[in-house]
Amino acid sequence: DAGVTQSPTHLIKTRGQHVTLRCSPISGHKSVSWYQQVLGQGPQFIFQYYEKEERGRGNFPDRFSARQFPNYSSELNVNALLLGDSALYLCASSSWTGSGYTFGSGTRLTVV
Amino acid sequence: DQQVKQNSPSLSVQEGRISILNCDYTNSMFDYFLWYKKYPAEGPTFLISISSIKDKNEDGRFTVFLNKSAKHLSLHIVPSQPGDSAVYFCAASERGKGGSEKLVFGKGTKLTVNP
Numbered sequence: 001d002a003g004v005t006q007s008p009t010h011l012i013k014t015r016g017q018h019v020t021l022r023c024s025p026i027s028g029h030k031s032v033s034w035y036q037q038v039l040g041q042g043p044q045f046i047f048q049y050y051e052k053e054e055r056g057r058g059n060f061p062d063r064f065s066a067r068q069f070p071n072y073s074s075e076l077n078v079n080a081l082l083l084g085d086s087a088l089y090l091c092a093s094s095s096w097t098g099s100g101y102t103f104g105s106g107t108r109l110t111v112v
Numbered sequence: 113d114q115q116v117k118q119n120s121p122s123l124s125v126q127e128g129r130i131s132i133l134n135c136d137y138t139n140s141m142f143d144y145f146l147w148y149k150k151y152p153a154e155g156p157t158f159l160i161s162i163s164s165i166k167d168k169n170e171d172g173r174f175t176v177f178l179n180k181s182a183k184h185l186s187l188h189i190v191p192s193q194p195g196d197s198a199v200y201f202c203a204a205s206e207r208g209k210g211g212s213e214k215l216v217f218g219k220g221t222k223l224t225v226n227p
């Protein structure tokens with residue numbers, strides 16, 4: 001059974017550009033959350049989606065947005081990239097809120 | 113303002129001995145706590161969790177202890193094995209309105225188990 005899959009695994013973008021990261025949850029999982037992990041820090045919550053609705057948003061600027069599709073996969077979009085957006089972006093899925101999360105391997109974003 | 117703190121950036125132990133990783137938190141509204149293990153180039157892997165109504169949870173070589181009055185939890189690994197070498201993250205679950213939930217992570221402790 002496939003785990004949480006994220007694409008791409010690595011990405012290099014230039015300041016000011018836009019990026020879209022993708023996540024496919026474990027089959028049957030309806031909740032997807034996004035986290036940002038910068039070097040030397042723990043993951044920081046960005047968004048949670050459950051049944052295609054935004055259920056929670058962390059302390060990130062409006063440049064960050066996300067959505068969840070009918071098949072429960074999700075996209076994270078970041079506009080007007082800054083150097084400080086360079087990080088590992090992690091997607092996590094669960095069957096319902098509060099049941100524990102399984103993380104994907106992440107997308108390593110480098111902004112130059 | 114860090115709500116979950118792991119004050120030891122690194123820990124080194126000998127194979128076969130006990131590893132104790134510590135975590136402190138400030139928010140008394142957290143209702144359960146988790147430990148994740150992370151290898152380089154991989155996402156965090158769930159290890160063990162504990163509800164705020166319990167003070168101990170055990171799973172094989174891993175035991176988590178929770179002291180609510182001190183807002184402190186610890187992960188014990190006995191016996192430690194070289195394959196346990198990784199970064200360990202303490203996380204706390206925070207519930208919000210409408211069924212939202214987020215995990216608040218500490219900065220992690222890098223455990224090295226020497227053969």
